[in-house]
Amino acid sequence: MNSELGKIFIFIHIYAIMKVGLLEDFKGNMTALWDAENLVIINGKEEEISLAYGRISNFMDLDILIGKNFLDGEINFLRQVYDIIIDGSNIAKKINIENFKAELTLGNVVISSARIFDDFVTFFFPFPIRNCSINYSIVYEVLDYDIMRELHRITKLGGKVRIIIKDKLHGGLSVDDIMKFIIKFDVEKISWKDGFWVIDLIKKRR
Incomplete structure (x- = not known):
């Protein structure tokens, strides 16, 4: 040991x-x-x-x-x-990062919370959100097949999800590592900004 x-x-x-x-x-x-x-x-x-x-x-x-x-x-x-x-x-301690504006945020300073009609709904899994009800979600440094399935379930047709992950140089992942977790959604855009990979996804099918 x-x-x-x-x-x-x-x-x-x-x-x-x-x-x-x-x-x-x-x-x-x-x-x-x-x-x-x-x-x-x-x-x-x-x-x-x-x-x-x-x-x-x-x-x-x-x-x-x-x-x-x-x-x-x-x-x-x-x-x-x-x-x-x-x-x-x-x-490990909770860290403070930018509070992104989205209907659903995972992994940011508002820990695993959904902001629906200005009320915070705190949850873990499964998400207490009805099917096809969210237009836009942001996921900060959380990658999991179950979470991706849940995001697909609650996202409206044509709705979008943005995945933000530190790049490998800054202690995060490569694009190839990230893409292994992208299931059900279509990739709309992959970009890099300030040491982070930004993967924009869209739901094109139920």
Whole structure:
């Protein structure tokens, strides 16, 4: 066990009665949400859940979620559900970023909230929003197949979704990595601005 993981499990030992989730890549190393292949649940015994084809819908009630190199948007999004998120050996904190104007925002400073008629509806998954009711959504640094399916469900025909992710040079992802998560929507435009990839999507079919 490496020293970093050792520190984490010392922390967990102190809170032994808690249910802990560990995000792992295909090699068994700690990783971020977007790159996770398995979720290891530690709660007296160890259980492994595959996240290969969907992540969020497989998550269980956890007290602590552990990963490494989370994207900022992932931390903001997951903080809505988990009281403690550990990024590497550090406790992750919510960050403040620009508050984008959209009917639905994921991963920004308004943590996983939908602004409908000037009221905030806080949620995790599935989204408590009716089918084909949203014109425009912005997703900041949250990539997940289940989320993309939900976005497609709630987006109106002709509606748009903008995905914003840091580029690889700034600790984020490559366009190829991002495109692996683009399902159901058509890509309208790919651009780059100030260290971020901006992927504009449109819903052309139900």
